[in-house]
Amino acid sequence: MKGITGMRACIIVNPTAGRRRRRPLARFIAALRAGGAQVRVLTTRHAGHAQELARQALGAAGTDCIIAAGGDGTIAEVAQVLAGTQQRMGIFPAGSANVLARELGIPFAPQAAARLILSGASATIWPGMAEDTKHARLFVQMAGIGFDACVVHGLPSRLKRMVGRTAYVLTMFGAALRYRFTTLQVQVDGTTHHAHGVVVSKGRLYGGRFVLCHTGMQHEAGFRVIMLETEGLLATLRMGCALLLGRVERMHDVRIVTGHDIEVHAATPVPVQVDGDVLGMTPVRIRDAGRPLHLAIESR
Numbered sequence: 588m589k590g591i592t593g594m595r596a597c598i599i600v601n602p603t604a605g606r607r608r609r610r611p612l613a614r615f616i617a618a619l620r621a622g623g624a625q626v627r628v629l630t631t632r633h634a635g636h637a638q639e640l641a642r643q644a645l646g647a648a649g650t651d652c653i654i655a656a657g658g659d660g661t662i663a664e665v666a667q668v669l670a671g672t673q674q675r676m677g678i679f680p681a682g683s684a685n686v687l688a689r690e691l692g693i694p695f696a697p698q699a700a701a702r703l704i705l706s707g708a709s710a711t712i713w714p715g716m717a718e719d720t721k722h723a724r725l726f727v728q729m730a731g732i733g734f735d736a737c738v739v740h741g742l743p744s745r746l747k748r749m750v751g752r753t754a755y756v757l758t759m760f761g762a763a764l765r766y767r768f769t770t771l772q773v774q775v776d777g778t779t780h781h782a783h784g785v786v787v788s789k790g791r792l793y794g795g796r797f798v799l800c801h802t803g804m805q806h807e808a809g810f811r812v813i814m815l816e817t818e819g820l821l822a823t824l825r826m827g828c829a830l831l832l833g834r835v836e837r838m839h840d841v842r843i844v845t846g847h848d849i850e851v852h853a854a855t856p857v858p859v860q861v862d863g864d865v866l867g868m869t870p871v872r873i874r875d876a877g878r879p880l881h882l883a884i885e886s887r
């Protein structure tokens with residue numbers, strides 16, 4: 588790692604992430620340059636493009652830090668390419684929920700975010716991999732199966748850009764009418780459980796700053812598997828309220844187990860989301876990606 592001056596940084600910007608505020612990004616870039624970094628900016632043109640740009644940046648010898656400027660979806664796309672390499676990756680939180688950035692204590696203030704990257708700090712996280720019958724996708728924070736994924740599948744991206752996280756609340760009403768609850772068969776490392784909603788999480792947080800469970804597993808392999816055992820919209824709403832209060836772990840009908848290899852099946856396929864973006868439908872298999880990611884964060 589080069590010192591503060593002379594660092595070569597490449598920023599991959601998703602211009603559609605979050606509320607599309609440009610000023611914080613400009614300040615972040617200015618702070619990196621003021622700290623002596625050479626900065627190259629690449630802007631995505633479509634979903635999936637961050638992966639292509641990350642490959643391009645990785646191929647350009649001598650890049651010290653490849654920075655994803657966006658939300659969890661953009662971070663996951665860049666991580667998909669950088670996981671398993673020695674490349675250091677930075678994050679500038681510019682999405683709607685920015686769950687990973689909150690989870691890992693990455694500063695939102697442009698100057699502080701730049702200072703962290705310039706400091707050379709680095710720690711390893713262990714992403715997950717989710718696969719349905721058509722897609723395989725690396726994820727950094729969580730996968731949701733059932734009602735929450737139905738909300739994500741129905742979320743108009745324009746609405747999310749206009750009102751941020753409130754878009755999820757508005758979309759929830761439509762999902763409540765549309766979603767048909769069904770029993771999910773959840774195999775965790777070979778043991779079968781039954782549930783009506785499942786979140787497979789690397790972290791403690793969900794949907795922003797809401798606490799799903801009190802200990803995360805970002806810095807090790809494995810997941811917390813959070814299962815709602817009661818069927819129906821009322822139970823799901825009750826879990827939503829418990830989430831707002833940080834009391835999910837105390838619910839009598841929520842079971843939390845730890846595992847490395849999870850499969851979810853349903854008689855009628857239900858939606859699956861990863862890091863707040865659509866993956867597909869069940870059946871889905873979630874396991875350790877087995878490829879560590881070296882992030883510009885303070886080590887614990």
Ligand SMILES: Nc1ncnc2c1ncn2[C@@H]1O[C@H](COP(=O)(O)OP(=O)(O)OP(=O)(O)O)[C@@H](O)[C@H]1O
Nearest residue numbers: 604605632633634657658659660661682683684685
């Ligand atoms: N130029 C682009 N046009 C349209 N979609 C894009 C573009 N660049 C990236 N995307 C897609 O936008 C999706 C959402 O981006 P991202 O998750 O970073 O922002 P967000 O949804 O606002 O934030 P968060 O996930 O933190 O709520 C990503 O999955 C990515 O594939």
